[in-house]
Amino acid sequence: MLVRRGESVVVQGITGRQGSYWSQRMAECGTRVVAGVSPGKGGRDVAGVPVYDSVAEATARHHLDATVLFVPPMAARDAALDAISAGVRKVVFLAEHVPAQDVMEVLARARESGAQVLGPNTAGLVVPGETSVGIMPGFARNIFRPGSIGVVSRSGSLGTLVCLNLVTAGFGQSAFVGIGGDPILGTTTLDAVRTLDADDRTDAVVLVGEIGGVMEEEAAAYVATMTKPVVAYIAGRTAPPGKRMGHAGAIVTDGRGSGESKVDALTGAGATVVDVPSQIGEALRAAGAQPAEPDEAVRSSVRDASPSR
């Protein structure tokens, strides 16, 4: 799933502190934020964006392509179901600590309705120069610039580091897809890799995985069939077994989900697996990926890219 320039986005939870802050950040990146939803607060506006009580109500006034949920975990299921039943086809599900059975319910309803879900516990999507939907620093020009590298990452913070390294190495991104850190996800690594493989503007894919689960192994079988080069980094290879490192899924027990098994699967599939993120640029060059057009403005703006408080 990607959200492109011109697609209409509704922000659920727009009147909250994070919802209002990130609505404005997303708009700065070019995202068309056309409506907000906060139950009980319909009729207001947030920085000029009209607020409705429900997505169903908002769809009476707006065409909505995608929703992004700035909603607390215990309210996330109902908010997502509101959007899905109102016919929104792309759901960016940011919240962390959502009850897993709620997540499964949302994914089942989405499947029935033909909606796609990114997350939960994702940092969202960025198409540099076009949109940013979620909580990634899509506005930071030292981290995101238009280019031809598609990035898939479970983690938002690590995704940010990888995108920064790409720009530092002279590359830009066609898209960043944050899939999320939970064990049960609407969009898997494989789904995201397929999306980028099918995307005309993507020439090479950077796959950022981490220990735990088997999503990278499952993606490897598909990677083997790709003609676009794939460079991968797997975080947590030096983590001691049996210790859960933050993300619910990031644990190695009985050898399942170990870094070694992921590296072997991806290497076997023809991907270049690097040891540290700073080697990604070099690996892309070696695989024949083209750097972005030179852009002097990027280098000189490195330190003034962040928003002020």
Add this chain to the structure above:
Amino acid sequence: MKLLEHHGKQLLERGGLRVPRSGVASSAEQARDVASRIGSRVVVKAQVPTGKRGKSGAVLFADSAEEAAGVTERLLALTVDGYRVHEVLVEECADIARELYAAVLNDPVSKGPLVLFSTSGGMDIEEVNRATPELVRRHPVDITRGLGAEDALEIVSGTDLPERSREAVAEALLRLYSVYRESDADLAEVNPLVLTGSGDVVALDAKISVDPGSVPRQQAVVAGAPASAQEQLTDLERRGRELGLQLIELDGDVGVLANGAGLTMTTLDVVHHYGGRPANFLEIGGDAYTKATPALALVLDNPRVRSLLVNFCGAFARTDVMAEGVVAALEELRPDVPVFFTIHGTGEEEAVRLVRERLGVEPYDLMDDAVRAAVAAAAHAAPAGAVPAEVR
């Protein structure tokens, strides 16, 4: 959050599954009382949240109340898989005709509940699953429809279960599914689920774990769960837990503070890559990004730490807010270890300015440079012989 067996069995019983008569005991005397109430041969089981108790000698049998007191004494002195035994379950022995296996769990592949059932239950179900996966039935459930009576019958009918027992076992599966749903379990497993000589279906064990994300709405279910109290935490790790921070102590000397699980794991990998050894895993991403001050105090309280690496890549977590917390902590604690920063992403400009102006420290533009510097500084401070590869 794993529940103890007796706790899980309460949930099963409330959900309409049969469990043997039993009582919990935390002393030999209590065990004697329970056993004499039961009045027949009993099994005494250590209550620890870990599998394979049978193989670890944590499940013993007793023919009399006196004997039950004796084996309880022995069990209460045990540590099983790192867990001290504080209580035992004294339970009447069942008349086992057939051992089955039943479980409902959250399945990342089908993205819904998965029912597992086998007529080859008992201790070695993992081995059965590895060697003869065809003996374990798998039934993915559409959570919006639930598990229906026909589904349950269909699951048990594909096995060698005798015709006359099928309905009762199917009924037990339905009840197990309800317990799984109502308690927000990520795993509800009964191994063995037994058929008795008289044709009853009885749960002889219960392994129920509540999905961590659901704990806030399952307070009644998790009340009294031992969970973290029995985990083997170091003092620092326990203090982190109390602050809502996940800290893991490692054996190195480079203290690490980063935001987000992915970035923090990566930071540890990069420290290793340049020949260093991290002293901890500690991430302050997500909602924890405002806790930089107490987080940093924890990292510095580790006496092994000889240099400190602060790596922020702000997405949701604003680096200006985190940097403010770190700077405040450093101003207050004035640690005598060198500090190395690398900061990018949301709030970067303000964060860099704060560190530069209030600490007089220039953040590194490249993470690798900051890591190399922190590794080298730890090596110089370390006793001779502990020089990392990068410096040699």
